[in-house]
Amino acid sequence: MRHAWMPASPCGPSCLGGQEPTVGRPLRTLRVVAVVVVVFLSLLSLPLLAVIARMGRTWLTRATFRAVLLVMGVRLAVHGEIPGPGRGALVVNNHTSWLDIVAVNAVRPMRAVAKKDIASWPVLGWLVSAARSVYVDRENIRSLPATVTTLADALRGGAMVNLCPEGTTWCGLTHGRFRPAMFQAAIDGGVPVLPVALRFRLRDGAATTAPAFIGDETIVESVLRTAALRGLVLEVHVLAEIAPGRADGRRELALLAERAVDDVLAPAENHWTSSPVEVAP
Template sequence: MSHPWFPTSPCGTGCLSGREDQVGPVRRWWRLTAVVLVVLASFLVLPVLALVGARGREWLVRQVFRSVLLTMGVRLEVSGGDGLAARGRGALVVNNHTSWLDIVAVNAVRPMRAVAKKDIASWPVLGWLVSAAGSVYVHREGLRSLAGTVARLTEVLRAGSMVNVTPEGTTWCGLTRGRFRPAMFQAAIDGGVPVLPVALRFRMRDGSATTAPAFIGDETIVDSVGRVAALRGLVLEVHVLDELAPGRAADRRELAAMAEAAVNTVLTPARTHQNALRAAETASLNQ
């Protein structure tokens, strides 16, 4: 049971439109089979990682994540990807959170460490890769572990690592979004490293928005993977935005708000939808 402090999303299966074009059953099962093959291949890569240098490890891990996207029929479109290039110093990379594909996309552009929920460690492929990258796990059972997580994250950033964080704290459907929680931004301030906002947006090949990739409600990772495997023409946009120096903000709350505003410059349509939803919820409560 999660502590009440931790964010929860109102998104559930009712947020899934189900109107997207789908591939046939043969293509769907081929994709799922191919993902299993990627799982097996990733385990074969493990001994090799200890034998190659940092660049070799990064290249191999990137290929695994890209293979996941390729086998699932997801087209990756990246803008500003140079912002994730090696920089010789740490950076806190923050993005909106919709799907398990978020982790795949960021690491397909640039493999990096992450702050992730503890249960992700048990996921097939992603769990192993995220753990192998030296991720910092956060427990949702209570607040006592939060200070230790921020302190550990600060150390990792100071050591020069780029670390991916999803400050919404949970997944949303993509049309609605959560606020960026400020806790992890304290690590960027304490570590003296910049924040690098990344906006992720899912759409279909015809340009229409989709909620199908969302990992929401009580569904399992297997349910979500199966739904993505059935989609025809899924596109995942990765927009790497300008970095934010920690000194530009008075505190972690302002830094979080600045990063959220930067992401919203890309996700304006989704934000408009969210404001409409909040207005409807407020109206219903006042009735």
């Protein structure tokens, strides 16, 4: 049931690219098969995650997500550094593709806030649940306070949690406003907010919307279109933390994070030519 709180995006099939360079059909097929194998192997490793030490879990999780990028032909360019474990933080980013959560966890594995229906997705839903995601029921606005409380408890307990505050995906050339509700959890938990800007481009620097997961398409359609791309680069820009107490309420906190991401996504020449600290794989 749709209500005023339900996130909505104007982006649809007309926003998607169509002139990007592509690879041949054999390589597309190989990429899809390889990503299925990686996901299958990650499922087999779930029991192992329960018994190995935290550093081992972090290494294995990061390796899995980096393997997804590798087999899909996606080059990850990281600008900045996400702090290591030891204290809680709410990591927020713009939302374009299913690759967003892959990229963030390829840099630093963490828990996530995910829409409730992902839990029922085959394979991917199992992985998201195994990562101890905090689920939000977007169709039931009355469940929001309890979800915020659960998230605040996780942050207060030292967890780093990833949130896409737009609540839905956009094409990447623009993004939606950061909805403030979940930012209350960072305030209640007394933790910083860490904005992260994600941007897709081709190897020659041209922006692309082809990896976007928008409209009514299925996850399979999005994966197949992404697997066909040649020279896809996903930039991860880790920005300055917003310290607890800096904002006067969740609305201002959301606005500060949104403006930080806007500054990177703006079409400024220096953003396209800056050198990443890390490039992987």
